[in-house]
Amino acid sequence: MPVFFLISLLVAGVALCLVVRRRRRTAAADQVLRDGAP
Known part of the structure; x- marks a missing residue:
């Protein structure tokens, strides 16, 4: 490959x-907070 x-x-x-x-940016931050919350 070149x-x-x-x-x-x-x-x-x-x-x-x-x-x-x-x-x-805001949507991704909200998604991370939702997934990271126990």
Whole structure:
């Protein structure tokens, strides 16, 4: 596999994670609190 492809895939994955965190920050926090509560 070309190194450029791996780097591009990694960058795309990180960018996607950041976008999802910004878009669903409160929803994700509420879900974690619900699942973490005994």
